[in-house]
Amino acid sequence: LAKTTQPISMDSYEGQEVNITCSHNNIATNDYITWYQQFPSQGPRFIIQGYKTKVTNEVASLFIPADRKSSTLSLPRVSLSDTAVYYCLVGDRINDMRFGAGTRLTVKP
Amino acid sequence: DADVTQTPRNRITKTGKRIMLECSQTKGHDRMYWYRQDPGLGLRLIYYSFDVKDINKGEISDGYSVSRQAQAKFSLSLESAIPNQTALYFCATSDWQGEETQYFGPGTRLLVL
Numbered sequence: 001l002a003k004t005t006q007p008i009s010m011d012s013y014e015g016q017e018v019n020i021t022c023s024h025n026n027i028a029t030n031d032y033i034t035w036y037q038q039f040p041s042q043g044p045r046f047i048i049q050g051y052k053t054k055v056t057n058e059v060a061s062l063f064i065p066a067d068r069k070s071s072t073l074s075l076p077r078v079s080l081s082d083t084a085v086y087y088c089l090v091g092d093r094i095n096d097m098r099f100g101a102g103t104r105l106t107v108k109p
Numbered sequence: 110d111a112d113v114t115q116t117p118r119n120r121i122t123k124t125g126k127r128i129m130l131e132c133s134q135t136k137g138h139d140r141m142y143w144y145r146q147d148p149g150l151g152l153r154l155i156y157y158s159f160d161v162k163d164i165n166k167g168e169i170s171d172g173y174s175v176s177r178q179a180q181a182k183f184s185l186s187l188e189s190a191i192p193n194q195t196a197l198y199f200c201a202t203s204d205w206q207g208e209e210t211q212y213f214g215p216g217t218r219l220l221v222l
Contacts, residue, residue, distance in 0.1 A: 034210065043113075043199045043213025044152065087151060094142065094209050095167065099151030 002027045002090035009104040018075045020103050022088030025069050030092040033064060033071045038085045038102070047086075048073065075105075083107045112136045113214035115200050121220045122190050130185045130217050132200030141183040142201040142211065143167075143175060145194075152199060158183055190221045 005023040012018045024033070032051045036044035048055055050062040050071070061074040075082055085104050091097035113134045122128050132141065139160050144152040144167075154167030156175040164175055172194060176184045187194055200214040 036211075041197070041216065041218075043201070043216055044211070045213070046210040049210060094140070094203055094211060095154065095157050095165065098168075099144075099153070101149070101151050 002031055004088050004090055004098070004100055006086075006088050006100060006103045008101065009106070011106050011108060012078055013108050014079055015077050018078050018082070018105060018107075020073045020075075020086055020088075020105070021070055022073070022090075023070045024088070024090045027068050027090050028092070031090050032092065033062065033068075034089045034097070035060070035062065035073045036087045036089065036099075038087065044087060044099075078105075078107045080107050080109060113200060113202055113212055115198075115214040115217050117217060118215065119218045121222065123222050124191055126190050128187050128190055128219070130198055130200075130219070132183045132185070132214055134181050134200075134202045134212075134214075136202050136204070136212060137180075138202035138204040138212070139180065140203045140205065140209075141177065142203070143173075143183065143185045144199045144201065145169065145196040146199065146216075147196050155185065187219075187221075190219075192221045195219060195221045 002024050034049040035047045037047050038044040048060045048062045055062045063072040085102040087102040089097040116131045142157040143155040146152045158177045174186045198217045201211040203209045203211045
């Protein structure tokens, strides 16, 4: 199972770009990288997923270097409503993926 | 996600009682999961099921059992509840498409006294 390491918390201000990096040194060839967002007392919500290079959707971008030992979730122009916990998961099957403690992002006005 | 519902949303019970948490989904997914989340921590997988006849243990299955009554229904039981099972419980679904993403229910907050 690939182990992931993320910062425990981050602070930002409205309108800024936020980058959250996840380390996964023992990622396997078939593993992909998935990020989820969780608000208090709600279930996690899928944000973005990728295998290599860069993936972008309407919510975020995911940057994955060639060695795939880390990945960076980029949230453009955050707002107060982006305050949440963000989880990085690595694996090729959900039952093999593990939620760590995540990164608690606080967006300030 | 309204496509995944959980009942009850909140439950208080006493040590030793048997309780059941239910999960229903309208997404048509074959795969369903039960997780628990303790304060300040990430989710931990309790059980998962890839189809109606398939049940698998996750990281922390001791003290729990599950039943997959139909494709759309997956129930979690605590046979004899204990206080350290006090937690937030989430059900999730997924559909294998080469890669998987999960869709989570709103959660059930359980307090065992």
